[in-house]
Amino acid sequence: MAYAVLQKGRFDDFIVALAAQRKVMAPVSKGYGHFEFEEVRSATEIALRYIPTILPPKKYFMPQRETILQYTSDSIEAVVDFDPMAIFGVHTCDLAGIQCLNMVFSERPKDYNYLVRKNNIIIIGLECGDYCDQYASCAMMNSEMPNGGYDLFVTEFDEYLLFHVSTQTGEDIVKSTGLFETADASHKSRLAEYRKKKKSIFKKELPIDSKDIALLFDKCFESKVWDELNDRCLACGNCNNVCPTCYCFDVIDEPALDLTSGVRYRRWDSCQLETFARVAGGANFRENRGARQRHRYYRKFSYPVKKFFRYFCTGCGRCSRACMANIRLKDVLMDLIKAHPLDNA
Amino acid sequence: MARPKVAFFDFSCCEGCQLQIANFGEPLLDILKLIEVVEFREVMSEKYAGTLDVAIIEGSINTTHAIERIKGIRDRSKVLIAMGSCATIGGVNGIKNAFPLNDIAEYVYGGDSEYFESIQTMSVHQVVKVDYFVHGCPIYPPEFVAVLKAVLMAVPYDVPDYPVCVECKLNGNVCMYDRGVTCLGPVTRAGCNAWCIGNGNICYGCRGMVSNPNEKGSIDVIRRYGLSMEHIINKLEMYNKCRELNPHG
Amino acid sequence: MNRQILKSSHFAVERGTIVRIKTLSPHEKLFEIALPGNARLNHDPGQFVGVSVFGVGEAPISVCSSPTKRDTFDLCIRDVGRVTHAIHALKEGGSLGIRGPFGRGFPVRLLEGNDLVLIAGGLGIVPLRSLVQYVINNRRDFGKVSILLGCRTPDEMLFGDEIEQWNKRIDVHFACTVDRAAPEWHGHVGVITTLIPGEMLVPERTFAVIVGPPVMYKYVIGELLKKQIPDRQIIVSLERHMKCGLGRCGHCQIENLYCCQDGPVFHYDEIKHIKEAI
Numbered sequence: 074m075a076y077a078v079l080q081k082g083r084f085d086d087f088i089v090a091l092a093a094q095r096k097v098m099a100p101v102s103k104g105y106g107h108f109e110f111e112e113v114r115s116a117t118e119i120a121l122r123y124i125p126t127i128l129p130p131k132k133y134f135m136p137q138r139e140t141i142l143q144y145t146s147d148s149i150e151a152v153v154d155f156d157p158m159a160i161f162g163v164h165t166c167d168l169a170g171i172q173c174l175n176m177v178f179s180e181r182p183k184d185y186n187y188l189v190r191k192n193n194i195i196i197i198g199l200e201c202g203d204y205c206d207q208y209a210s211c212a213m214m215n216s217e218m219p220n221g222g223y224d225l226f227v228t229e230f231d232e233y234l235l236f237h238v239s240t241q242t243g244e245d246i247v248k249s250t251g252l253f254e255t256a257d258a259s260h261k262s263r264l265a266e267y268r269k270k271k272k273s274i275f276k277k278e279l280p281i282d283s284k285d286i287a288l289l290f291d292k293c294f295e296s297k298v299w300d301e302l303n304d305r306c307l308a309c310g311n312c313n314n315v316c317p318t319c320y321c322f323d324v325i326d327e328p329a330l331d332l333t334s335g336v337r338y339r340r341w342d343s344c345q346l347e348t349f350a351r352v353a354g355g356a357n358f359r360e361n362r363g364a365r366q367r368h369r370y371y372r373k374f375s376y377p378v379k380k381f382f383r384y385f386c387t388g389c390g391r392c393s394r395a396c397m398a399n400i401r402l403k404d405v406l407m408d409l410i411k412a413h414p415l416d417n418a
Numbered sequence: 419m420a421r422p423k424v425a426f427f428d429f430s431c432c433e434g435c436q437l438q439i440a441n442f443g444e445p446l447l448d449i450l451k452l453i454e455v456v457e458f459r460e461v462m463s464e465k466y467a468g469t470l471d472v473a474i475i476e477g478s479i480n481t482t483h484a485i486e487r488i489k490g491i492r493d494r495s496k497v498l499i500a501m502g503s504c505a506t507i508g509g510v511n512g513i514k515n516a517f518p519l520n521d522i523a524e525y526v527y528g529g530d531s532e533y534f535e536s537i538q539t540m541s542v543h544q545v546v547k548v549d550y551f552v553h554g555c556p557i558y559p560p561e562f563v564a565v566l567k568a569v570l571m572a573v574p575y576d577v578p579d580y581p582v583c584v585e586c587k588l589n590g591n592v593c594m595y596d597r598g599v600t601c602l603g604p605v606t607r608a609g610c611n612a613w614c615i616g617n618g619n620i621c622y623g624c625r626g627m628v629s630n631p632n633e634k635g636s637i638d639v640i641r642r643y644g645l646s647m648e649h650i651i652n653k654l655e656m657y658n659k660c661r662e663l664n665p666h667g
Numbered sequence: 668m669n670r671q672i673l674k675s676s677h678f679a680v681e682r683g684t685i686v687r688i689k690t691l692s693p694h695e696k697l698f699e700i701a702l703p704g705n706a707r708l709n710h711d712p713g714q715f716v717g718v719s720v721f722g723v724g725e726a727p728i729s730v731c732s733s734p735t736k737r738d739t740f741d742l743c744i745r746d747v748g749r750v751t752h753a754i755h756a757l758k759e760g761g762s763l764g765i766r767g768p769f770g771r772g773f774p775v776r777l778l779e780g781n782d783l784v785l786i787a788g789g790l791g792i793v794p795l796r797s798l799v800q801y802v803i804n805n806r807r808d809f810g811k812v813s814i815l816l817g818c819r820t821p822d823e824m825l826f827g828d829e830i831e832q833w834n835k836r837i838d839v840h841f842a843c844t845v846d847r848a849a850p851e852w853h854g855h856v857g858v859i860t861t862l863i864p865g866e867m868l869v870p871e872r873t874f875a876v877i878v879g880p881p882v883m884y885k886y887v888i889g890e891l892l893k894k895q896i897p898d899r900q901i902i903v904s905l906e907r908h909m910k911c912g913l914g915r916c917g918h919c920q921i922e923n924l925y926c927c928q929d930g931p932v933f934h935y936d937e938i939k940h941i942k943e944a945i
Contacts, residue, residue, distance in 0.1 A: 107592045128590045137588040140670075141678040144721045149764065151676030154668050182677045182913050189671065294942060305635045307604050309583040321917030324678075324910055328567050328722030330448040335722050337678070341588060344917055346580040347630055352908045353726065353748035356881055358921075358943070362632065368920075376923035395587070397595060397604055397639050573723050573753050 075238040076256035076264075083252045084234060085116035088161070090250040095195070096158040098133060100126055110160065119162060121229060124205035125389045129167050129317035130160050134174055134190055135341075141186055141324070142337035153186045159195040159246075166209070166389040168198050168223055169216040170317025176381045177320055195242055198226035202267065203274055208390030210403050212275040215283055216387045218268070228264055235260055278388075278403060281410055286384065289406075290375035293413045294367070298405060303363025305398045310343030312369060312392035312400070318385040319343070319372075344368055370405065422471035422570070425457035427491055429477030429484050430511050430539070434556045435502035436460045436476055442559060449563070452570060470495040472569055478504040478511040478660070480539040492546040497569055500542040501562070503555035507626040508541040508660025510555070515539055515659045541660050550575050555624035555657065558610040578608040579629050582621050586612035594620050600645055602653060605631045624657045677913050680719055680764035686739055688759050691825050696755055697731075698742045702765065705738040711772030712797035713904055713932045717912055718742060718754060719764025726750035727909035727927070730768060731793045733800035743793045743825065769912035771932050773798045773876060773902065781872050781900075782810040786887055788817045788859050788879025792825055794904050794931075795878045799833065806838055813840040813866060817859030817879075821845050821852045859883065863890040870895040878904045884945040888935060901935035905944065 079087055091097050092114050100123040101111045108123040110130050128137075136154075143150050163171070178187035198219055201211075211217040219226050224243035228235045235256060238244050247253045281289065313319045323342040328335035342349065345366070350359040359365050373386040386402070393401040426436055440461050442449070456466035473495035479488055492498055503509030514522050515538050523531035542548050552565050568575035578584075582603035586593075589612055594601035602623035603615065614621055640650050673679070687699040702708060708716070710730050719725040726748065732741035746755045754763060775798070783802065787795040802809055814833055818824050824843070834841040842862050844855040855862065859879070868875075875891050877884060884903055891901055907919035907926035914928035921943045924930065938944040 103592050105592050105596050107596065109590045127592065128587070132590075141676070142680065144680075149680050149682065149721075151673040151679040152670050153673050153676075154670050156668055177915065184913070184915065185673050185676050186678075189673070304632075305638060307581070307632050307635050307639065308630075309581045309604050311583055311587055314584065314587040320915065322911070322915070323918075324725060324916065326719075326722050326724045327564075328571065330445070330452065330563070330567070332452070332567060332570060332722060337719075337721075337725075339916075342917065343580075343584065344920075346584070347628070348579055349918060350908055350920075352906060353751065354745075354906075356906075358881075358907060364943075371922065372920075379923050395593070397583075397593075398635050399638075399642060567722070571722055571753070572756060573749050576749065 075244065076260060077236045077238055077247045077253040078256050078260055079234045079236060079253055081233055087250055087252050088113065088116040088119065090252065091159055091161070091246065094159075094246075094249070096156055097161055098130070098158055099161040103127070113161075121162070121199070123162070125164065125166065125209075125391050125394075127391075127395075128315060129170055129389070129391065130163055131170060131174060131317050131320075133158065133160060133194060134171065135178075135187055135320060135322075138338055138340045139186060140336045140338045143335075144337070145334040153189045155190045155193050157193045159197060161197045162199040162227075163196055163223065164199060164201055164389075165219050166211050166214075166216045166387040167317050168196070169214070169220065169387040170389070171196070172222045173318040173377070173381070173383065173385050173387070174320060175222075176383075195246070196223045196225075197243075198223035200226065200228040202229075202271060206390065206394075208393040208401065208403070209388055210278040210386075210390065210406075211388035213278045213281070213283060214384060214386050214388035216389075217271070217275040228267060230263060230267070235264055279406055279410065281406070281415075283384070285415055286374050286406070287378045288415055289409055289413060290371060293409050294371075296409060296412055298408045298412055299363040299367040301363070301408075302366040302400060302405070303361055305400055306345065306362040306366050307398050308345050308347055308362050308365065309397065310345045311395040311397070313343035313345055314341060315391040315395045317387055317389055317391070321349075344372070366400070421452060421454040423456045423466070423468075424453045424472040424474065425455070425466055425470050426459070426474045426476065427457070428459065429475065429488065429505070429542075430480050431477030431502060431504040431509075433460055433476065435552075435554075438556045438559055439562065445559075445563065449566065453566075468494070472497045472499060474499045474501050475505050475542050476502050478508050478539050478541055479545050480511060480514070480537055482535060482537060485545055488542060488546055497549045498542075498546065499550040499552060499565065499569065500548045501552045502557050503553060503624045503626075503657050505542045506548075506551045506553045507657060508539050508544075509624070509657055511539040512657070512659030513655060515662070516655060539660055544660070551577055553577060553607070553625035554610055555622070558613055560611070561609050580608055581628055582606045582608045582610065582612050582615070582625075584608050585610070586615050589616055591615050595643060600643070600649070600653065604639070605636060605654075622656060623654055627654075627658060627661065677911075678766070680717075680766045682762050683765040685757055685759055685761045685763065688757075691743065692823065694747070695743055695745050695825055698744060698754070698757075699739045700742060700763070700765065701739045707737055708734070708740045708765075708768060710734055710740070710768035710797075712775060712801045713772030713794055714768035714770050715794075715909065715912075715927075715931065716742070716765050716767035716769065718744075718750070719766065720750055720753040720757070721764060723753040724750045725764070725766070725910075726754075727769075727912065729794035729797070729904075729931075731796045733797050733804055735801055735804040741796075743796075745790065767912055769909070770927050771930060773904075773932050774934075775801060778802075778874050778876075779808045780810065781874050782812070782869060784813045784815065784866060784868065784873060784875040784891075786815045786859065786863075786875060786877045786879070788883045788887075789819065789823070790825075791878030791880070791883075791904075792816060792818075795876065796826060796829075798876060803833070803836070803839070810872060811840065812838065813842070815859065815862045815866075816843045817845070817862070819846045821849045821854075858886070860886045860890050863887065863894065866894070868894045868896065870897065870900075874900045874902060876902045876904075881906065881945070888945070898936035898939060899934050903933055903935060903938070903945070904931045905933060905938075906931070
C-alpha cells in the first residue's frame with residue numbers, strides 16, 4: 074500500500090499545481106450550512122470539512138443537461154461533451170455512489186457518454202472522521218470506510234494530509250507535483266489509530282443488518298408506510314435530484330432558430346414527478362405519490378440487489394436533508410422495520 | 419417561404435413582457451428572420467387589421483370591451499399565444515377578484531366610479547381558446563423562444579407540470595427554506611429555470627400552480643416551517659387569484 | 668468543454684425515408700419506411716423502434732410489419748402526442764430518424780410447432796400484426812392458428828382490408844368482436860373475453876399472445892387460465908413510456924424490469940408476481 078504525505082502548509086501549492094494540469098472541482102461553502110462541488114483554483118476555496126454537497130459529484134459523470142446528438146438537415150452525429158478534470162474531496166459515500174453509476178452505465182448496452190467522461194475524471198477521495206449530521210446512515214450502508222473507486226484518498230491530520238495512492242494516475246500526480254514526502258511507519262500507525270477511533274464512532278444506525286434490508290423489502294411492497302407517504306410527499310423530485318445513485322433521465326430536442334439544425338440532450342428526470350410514467354395516450358402507470366415513493370425506495374434497496382448485487386443507497390442522507398415534507402430515509406426504514414418484523418429478528 | 423405574420427396585443431398589463439422581447443438583443447434579429455411582425459405597439463406605429471398567423475397576447479381581460487376585442491383578435495388569428503402571467507393565469511390583476519367589484523371601482527375611481535364598468539379579472543383562456551402559453555412575470559426569454567419554435571414547427575409546447583424545485587435543484591441552489599425564507603417554488607410549475615432563485619430572490623408563483631399539488635402535504639409543510647396559512651394564501655393570491663374561476667390552463 | 672463525435676453510441680439515429688403513407692383512420696396512419704440502401708431493420712416481431720422528428724423529439728413505436736418483409740418496414744402511428752403529431756404532418760419522400768430495434772420481441776422460435784391464439788384489443792393489433800404476418804408467411808411451421816380481435820366500435824378496426832384477407836384464409840381461424848355495434852355490423856358484439864370460452868384449445872400445445880390496452884390483460888388472462896393454458900404459454904406485450912430503449916432512463920420500469928429491454932414481450936409466469944405489471 075503506497076502512502077504519501079502532504080504537509081498542510083503545502084496544500085494550497087498542491088491544488089494550484091493540480092489546477093495547472095486540469096480543472097479541479099472541490100466542495101465549496103454556499104452558506105447556510107450547505108456545500109456544493111465547484112471549480113476551484115486554490116485551496117482557500119475548498120471546504121475540507123463539509124456535509125454532503127447539495128448535488129453529488131454525479132453531476133460531473135452525468136451532467137444535469139448533456140448533449141447526446143447534434144443534427145443538421147444533412148447530418149446526424151452522436152456526440153459527447155467532456156472536460157478532463159480532477160474531483161478533490163469526494164467522501165466515501167459519494168465514492169460508493171460513483172461505483173453504483175459505473176455499474177449501471179458500463180453494463181450493455183454501454184453508455185459511451187458516461188464512459189468517456191468517466192475516463193477523463195481523476196477522483197481524489199476525502200475521509201470523514203465523524204458523522205456529518207443525523208441524516209447519514211453510511212455505517213448501515215457500509216460506505217463510511219474507503220472501499221476503492223478513487224485514484225488518491227486523503228485522510229486529514231492536524232499537521233498533514235495523508236494520501237493513499239491507489240492507481241498509477243494517482244502516483245503520477247503525487248510525483249508530478251513534487252510536493253509530497255514518503256509516508257513512514259508512524260504515519261501508517263496514526264492512520265490505523267484514526268480508523269480504530271472511527272469504528273467506535275460509526276455504528277449501524279438502525280436495528281437491522283445490512284444484508285437483511287433486501288429481505289425486508291421482499292415483504293413490504295404493500296405496506297401502509299407507502300400510503301402515509303402518499304399524503305406527505307409533494308412530488309417535487311428533490312430526493313431524486315440530490316441522490317448520488319439516481320440516474321433516470323429525459324431526452325429532449327432543442328432546435329436552433331433555423332429550425333432545421335439543433336441538438337438532442339438528456340436531462341435528469343425524477344420518478345417522483347407526476348408525469349414520469351405517463352404514456353402518450355394519457356395512462357399513468359404510477360399515478361399515486363405513495364407508489365412513486367415506494368418505487369424510489371425499491372430502486373435503492375431491492376431492484377439493484379437483484380441486478381447488481383448491491384444496494385443503491387450510500388447512506389449520504391441527501392434525500393432526507395432535501396425533503397421539505399420531512400420524509401427521512403432512516404424514519405421510513407424504521408417504520409418498515411417496525412411494521413414488518415423479520416422472522417429471524 | 420413567406421414569413422408568418424405576427425402581431426402583439428396588450429390588455430390589462432404593464433407591457434413588461436413585450437419589453438422583454440424588445441430587449442432581447444441579438445437573438446431578436448434571428449427571430450425576425452423567421453417571422454414578420456406586423457403590429458407591436460411598444461416598438462412600431464404600424465397597425466394590421468388582416469388575418470394573422472400568430473397573435474401574441476399580453477394582459478388579462480377585465481372589461482366587456484376587452485372581451486369583445488380579444489374575441490375579434492381570436493377570430494382573425496390562426497394561432498394565439500397567451501404571454502405573461504396576466505394573460506396566462508390572470509396574474510396580479512386577479513387580486514381584484516378578492517374584493518367586491520363596487521368597492522374596487524370606488525377605491526380606484528372614487529365618485530366617478532359609476533362611469534366605469536368593472537368585471538372580474540380573467541386570464542385569456544378563460545375567454546377564448548389559447549393555443550400556447552408562455553407563463554411568467556415577466557416571461558423567461560428562453561422559454562418564449564422555445565414556444566415560438568414550437569409554433570413555427572406546428573407542434574404543441576408542453577409547459578412543465580412539475581414544481582420549480584426541480585430546476586432549482588438541478589442548478590444546485592441552496593433551498594430558500596434553508597435560508598429561512600418562504601418561497602412558492604414547491605407548488606409553482608417550472609419552465610423558468612428557477613430564474614428568480616438563481617438570482618437570490620424567492621419564487622412568487624408567477625407561473626401558476628402545478629396541476630395536482632398535494633394540498634394536505636403542503637399544509638403539513640407550512641405548519642412545520644411555522645408559517646401561517648394566511649401568509650401563504652396571501653402570497654399565492656398575488657398571481658393565482660383567477661385560478662378559482664378556472665384552474666386549468 | 669471538448670465535444671467529440673461518438674463512433675458508437677446507442678443514441679445514434681439513422682435517417683429513414685417515408686416510402687408510402689396510408690391513412691387508416693382519422694387518428695392513425697401507416698408509414699412504410701426504408702433505411703438507407705434499403706438495409707434491413709433486422710427486427711423480431713414485437714420489437715419497437717425510436718422514431719425521431721428532429722427538433723420535436725423521439726417516440727417509441729412498435730414495428731407492425733413482419734421481418735419477412737425485407738426492404739421496408741411499417742409503422743402504424745396514432746396522432747396522440749407532440750412527436751406523433753409531427754410525424755403525421757410528414758409527407759411521402761420525407762425523412763424521419765430511426766433508432767433500434769429495441770426490446771425483446773415475440774418468441775417466434777418457441778411458438779413454432781404449437782397452436783397459437785393471437786388476441787388483440789384496440790390498438791394492440793398494431794404490434795400483433797408483425798407476428799400475424801410472420802406466422803402467415805411461415806404458416807406450415809405452426810399448428811392451429813386463431814386470431815381474436817376486439818375493439819370498441821367497427822370503425823375503430825384498423826387494417827380492415829388485411830383482416831378481411833386473414834378471415835378468408837382456410838388455415839386461420841378468425842373471430843372479431845366490437846363493444847358497441849353499428850347498424851351495418853353483423854359480427855359478434857361484446858368485450859374480447861367473450862370470444863375465448865368458445866375456443867377449443869389444447870392446453871399442452873397452445874400459446875396465447877395478448878396485446879391490448881392495460882385494462883384488458885387481467886380479464887383475458889383469467890379466461891385463458893380457465894382453459895388450463897399454462898402461465899409460461901401466455902405471452903403479453905406491455906405498454907409503458909419507453910424513452911431510451913436501453914434500460915436506463917427509467918420511464919418504462921415495471922418494478923425491477925425495464926419494459927424496453929426485458930420486454931415489452933413477457934411470459935405471464937415472469938410477471939404474474941409483479942404487482943405493477945398488469
